[in-house]
Amino acid sequence: MTAAKKPVEGTVLPPAPKSALPGVDALSALNNVVDGTLELLRVREEERTKRANIYAYATVEVTRIKEAGSLLKQYLEHVFAERSRTIEGLFEHLDDAMTRGDGTAATAALQGIVDLAKSSPLADMGDLTLVRKALDDPDHVWEL
Numbered sequence: 001m002t003a004a005k006k007p008v009e010g011t012v013l014p015p016a017p018k019s020a021l022p023g024v025d026a027l028s029a030l031n032n033v034v035d036g037t038l039e040l041l042r043v044r045e046e047e048r049t050k051r052a053n054i055y056a057y058a059t060v061e062v063t064r065i066k067e068a069g070s071l072l073k074q075y076l077e078h079v080f081a082e083r084s085r086t087i088e089g090l091f092e093h094l095d096d097a098m099t100r101g102d103g104t105a106a107t108a109a110l111q112g113i114v115d116l117a118k119s120s121p122l123a124d125m126g127d128l129t130l131v132r133k134a135l136d137d138p139d140h141v142w143e144l
Helices: 023-100 103-118 128-136
Strands: none
Touching: 023 103, 023 128
16 A cells, blocks of 8 residues: 655745747847957957057167167267377377477367367267158268
8 A cells, every 4th residue: 555645735836937038139149249259359350450560660660770779889989989089199299299398289289189078979960850860761871
């Protein structure tokens, strides 16, 4: 024999409501996901292109700066070598004038040394905006 089972007690729940997202809303959500993904891919590609352009610009500018630095280095080496020869010559004139006892020549040589020491080789370059324009001009001829 089977034992009699006790009935289950409780409250009966109402049937579950229909889906919160009807079929039309689900299709709209899918379209939103697809559209959003396509937009993400488009923006990502645009940003990659921008980064590539920035990298190319940076590479060109770094190369240009290095070339300008090399040119400036050559200029300064030339100017300072020229100044060195001039200073040596002025000191030779000063020594010679002092050996001869020529005060006028010694004063002139000393004044030349002082004037040369006061001046800057960069001052001879003039307005730096003109230098910048010349550096930007690939056809500019630099005379050293």
